Amino acid sequence: MSKTEKKLVIFSDLDVEKALKNALQKSRPDIIGEVRDSGLKGRGGAGFPTAVKWNLAAAAQGERKFVICNADEGEPGTFKDRVLLTDYADQLIAGMVLAAYAIGSKDGIIYLRAEYTYLRKDLEATIEKMRGKKMLGKRILGKDGFEFDVHIHMGSGAYICGEETALIESLEGHRGEPRNRPPFPVTVGYLGCPTSVNNVETFITALHIVEKGAKWFKTFGTEKSTGSKLFSVSGDCEKPGVYELPMGITIKKLLETVGGEDAKAVQVGGASGTCVPRKDFDRAIAYEDVSTGGSIIVFGQQRDMLQVAINFMEFFCEESCGQCTPCRLGTETLLEGLDLLDEGKCSLKHLRELCSLGETMQLSSKCGLGQSAPNAFLSIVENFKSEIFDTRCSCR
Amino acid sequence: MLASEREQLKAEINKMAKKFDYHRSGLIPVLQYVQNISRHISPESMQDIAEAFKIHPVEVQGVVSFYSFLSIERKGKFVVRLCRTISCDMAGKEAVANQLENELGIEFGETTDDGMFTLEFTNCLGMCDMGPAMLVNDDIHTRVTPEKVADIIDSYRNRFGAHVTHGEHA
Numbered sequence: 001m002s003k004t005e006k007k008l009v010i011f012s013d014l015d016v017e018k019a020l021k022n023a024l025q026k027s028r029p030d031i032i033g034e035v036r037d038s039g040l041k042g043r044g045g046a047g048f049p050t051a052v053k054w055n056l057a058a059a060a061q062g063e064r065k066f067v068i069c070n071a072d073e074g075e076p077g078t079f080k081d082r083v084l085l086t087d088y089a090d091q092l093i094a095g096m097v098l099a100a101y102a103i104g105s106k107d108g109i110i111y112l113r114a115e116y117t118y119l120r121k122d123l124e125a126t127i128e129k130m131r132g133k134k135m136l137g138k139r140i141l142g143k144d145g146f147e148f149d150v151h152i153h154m155g156s157g158a159y160i161c162g163e164e165t166a167l168i169e170s171l172e173g174h175r176g177e178p179r180n181r182p183p184f185p186v187t188v189g190y191l192g193c194p195t196s197v198n199n200v201e202t203f204i205t206a207l208h209i210v211e212k213g214a215k216w217f218k219t220f221g222t223e224k225s226t227g228s229k230l231f232s233v234s235g236d237c238e239k240p241g242v243y244e245l246p247m248g249i250t251i252k253k254l255l256e257t258v259g260g261e262d263a264k265a266v267q268v269g270g271a272s273g274t275c276v277p278r279k280d281f282d283r284a285i286a287y288e289d290v291s292t293g294g295s296i297i298v299f300g301q302q303r304d305m306l307q308v309a310i311n312f313m314e315f316f317c318e319e320s321c322g323q324c325t326p327c328r329l330g331t332e333t334l335l336e337g338l339d340l341l342d343e344g345k346c347s348l349k350h351l352r353e354l355c356s357l358g359e360t361m362q363l364s365s366k367c368g369l370g371q372s373a374p375n376a377f378l379s380i381v382e383n384f385k386s387e388i389f390d391t392r393c394s395c396r
Numbered sequence: 397m398l399a400s401e402r403e404q405l406k407a408e409i410n411k412m413a414k415k416f417d418y419h420r421s422g423l424i425p426v427l428q429y430v431q432n433i434s435r436h437i438s439p440e441s442m443q444d445i446a447e448a449f450k451i452h453p454v455e456v457q458g459v460v461s462f463y464s465f466l467s468i469e470r471k472g473k474f475v476v477r478l479c480r481t482i483s484c485d486m487a488g489k490e491a492v493a494n495q496l497e498n499e500l501g502i503e504f505g506e507t508t509d510d511g512m513f514t515l516e517f518t519n520c521l522g523m524c525d526m527g528p529a530m531l532v533n534d535d536i537h538t539r540v541t542p543e544k545v546a547d548i549i550d551s552y553r554n555r556f557g558a559h560v561t562h563g564e565h566a
Contacts, residue, residue: 076481079522114465115521117534156424156463159519173423173449175462191421234483234524241525267482297483297524311482315519321462 008220008228009208010088010201011244019211020094020135024101024143026210028058031102035206037214039226044070044162044199045269045293046368050206053196056186057103060194065105067096067148068190068197070167072113074159075270076315077295080230081200083242085112085119088204089126093150094135095203098210100148101140103196108150111167114157123152159319163367164197166321177323178367201230201294221247225286229294233258235267236300251290252281260298265305265383270295271312272372275305277383304391305384309377310338316373327370330361334377344392355381405434406444413448423449423459427466436470464518472507472514474552476500477531481520484527488541492528493517495542499549512553 007013023031036051057065069092073081084092096108112120127150130136138147158176160166165179168190189195198206205227209217221227225247231254234240238259245254251268255261265277268285269292276283276290283290299308313335322328337354340346358374365371381388412429416422426445430437437445437460439453446453460466478484478493497503500513507514523529526538537548 073522074520076520077483077524078520079524082522113522114463115518115531118536154425154428155465156428157465157518158463170424171421173420173459175458232524234527235486271482299486303486308482311480311485315481319519 008244008246009217010084010204010228010230012208012212014091014208014211016090016094016207017133017135017141019207020097021141023098023207023210024141024146028102028104031098031210032058034210034214035102038209038217039214039224040202040205040209040217041225041287042199043201043205043229043293045075045272045291047287047291050198050202053186053198054099054102056184057105057194057196060187062194064107064191064193065103066190066193066195067100067103067105067108067150068164068167068171068195069096069108069110069150069203070162070164070197070199071110071116072155072162072167073116073200074113074162075272075293075295076312077232077234077267077270077297078293079232079234080242080294082116082119084200084204084230085116085123089123090130091204091207092200093127093130095205095207096150097135097140097148098207099196099198099203101143101146103194105196106148108148109171109190110150110152111155111161111171112152113155113161117154120152120154127152158321159315160321160367160369163369166367167197168195175321177321178369180366199293222284222286222288224288229285229292231285231292231296232294233260233296233298235296235298236260236263236303237298248284248286248289250282250284251276254285254296255281255298258296258298260300262300263298264301264303265299267295267297267299267308267376268292269375270297271315271376272369274375275308275379275383305380306338306342306388306392309380310335310342312376313338313373316369320369320373324364324366324370326361326364327366327373330357330365330370331373333357334374338377341388342392351381402440402444405430405441408433409441409444410448413445418449420449420451423451423456424463427456427460431466434470435473436467438470439468470507470511473512474532475514475516476549477516477518477521478504479519479521479523479527479529480517481524483524484521484529487527489528491542492530492540492545495545496549499546513549 040050041047136149140146161170161176163178166176170176185195218226228244228246231243267275268290316331320327320331358378361374412426442453442456446456521529523538528540529538
């Protein structure tokens with residue numbers, strides 16, 4: 001499925017059963033220690049250190065603890081989890097077992113987005129197969145006193161449920177509205193129990209790390225963004241698809257790999273990410289520079305960037321949960337502004353007010369959705385202001 | 397909905413809710429089940445579901461109205477969801493949208509008079525490298541072109557029994 005020639009981390013060979021068996025020989029602190037040494041950060045986009053999350057969940061007091069796989073991949077332009085769920089489901093489940101062992105959990109849930117219902121059957125077959133091989137259930141791979149099982153919970157079509165506290169609300173049968181934090185899910189999560197919510201790619205990467213070592217993992221990537229990352233590449237390029245590339249790769253190099261050298265701009269991180277214009281293609285894709293959960297959308301020279309901004313803002317207007325005012329009203333107001341721009345009826349004074357509103361939303365929204373909703377708007381207005389004004393005129 | 401049908405569905409709802417010990421975490425699975433067989437969640441069903449979980453019906457409605465795959469209005473037997481997000485948009489989703497409207501004779505957001513098809517836009521389907529993409533119920537279709545639209549629609553229209561069984565829960 002992958003178009004990458006070199007196998008780095010995730011697409012490197014792994015004997016799943018052997019890796020899990022080796023991991024279960026280690027002590028719990030050793031596993032978390034290995035993940036900590038690797039510098040692995042959450043691959044869903046937020047970039048929270050995985051070992052810190054696991055350590056907090058391990059230390060938290062609770063009769064039950066939960067390991068939840070966030071398979072609610074909804075960020076526009078992201079489809080790497082779809083590939084992983086299709087071709088690497090056994091590694092995902094083994095990664096969940098590993099996390100469960102590390103934090104002391106018996107219960108796992110895969111929160112699968114409704115749009116991926118067609119993946120459910122094969123996923124369930126894999127779960128059943130792994131039960132048969134004693135990689136799930138009681139006494140996993142002969143390890144006394146360790147039991148863990150997973151079940152699939154289907155989403156019902158809401159982007160916001162990719163946010164971990166909204167996901168938990170949804171699991172509990174509520175509207176997917178994010179919770180106030182703290183308390184964080186690692187102490188008060190699903191059903192009030194300590195819960196670790198991790199992305200599909202994070203579980204798989206952690207499994208490789210524990211088997212092959214933090215040192216090996218750190219041979220890829222940069223000092224602050226270790227390892228490799230899966231990129232979902234779409235838009236105006238010759239070879240769209242899923243690529244595994246080292247962290248810290250420049251946008252220019254990535255575009256050469258996918259056949260998109262002519263691009264005018266690249267959206268890194270999906271609708272909630274940043275639009276990077278051609279002059280900045282030397283920037284690196286990494287947590288310390290341009291961060292992404294994996295979405296790379298390439299825009300060719302012919303693309304109208306204002307239409308791109310409108311498409312993204314319509315997305316946020318629909319997907320805002322409506323709970324907090326900056327996000328609910330801010331997204332609507334920014335969309336109205338974009339429509340004014342499109343009609344050639346937006347004064348620069350109003351545009352400046354809209355940009356200021358965007359910054360307010362970044363600061364005052366309750367969750368990541370509202371905080372990042374203005375990103376595309378702000379970066380497109382900043383970088384393509386002259387294109388927008390030159391091509392629009394209300395008197396035409 | 398006939399009274400007997402409501403009773404039948406109510407029994408199913410209670411059976412499912414019991415599997416979850418009537419705990420609220422079973423609410424969405426039950427709603428998904430009802431949506432699946434009745435193609436909507438009627439006010440009567442919301443009452444019955446609320447009763448099973450011992451919560452207020454408004455709580456149920458709040459959940460139903462939040463999620464795009466749950467609906468109060470009755471959907472067609474086949475729900476066509478065309479991805480409207482940027483990659484599919486750039487790959488030619490507008491022409492596909494136009495042809496879907498032509499083939500079905502309805503606009504987006506509408507359901508055909510025979511109750512067979514509902515046409516909707518949806519956000520990213522995760523098929524950005526193979527757009528334009530659309531879901532028909534749970535089936536994914538990729539690289540859809542305007543020419544392919546008629547064949548795809550026909551393949552559902554001609555499914556065995558599709559015309560006979562539609563409206564069974566009316």
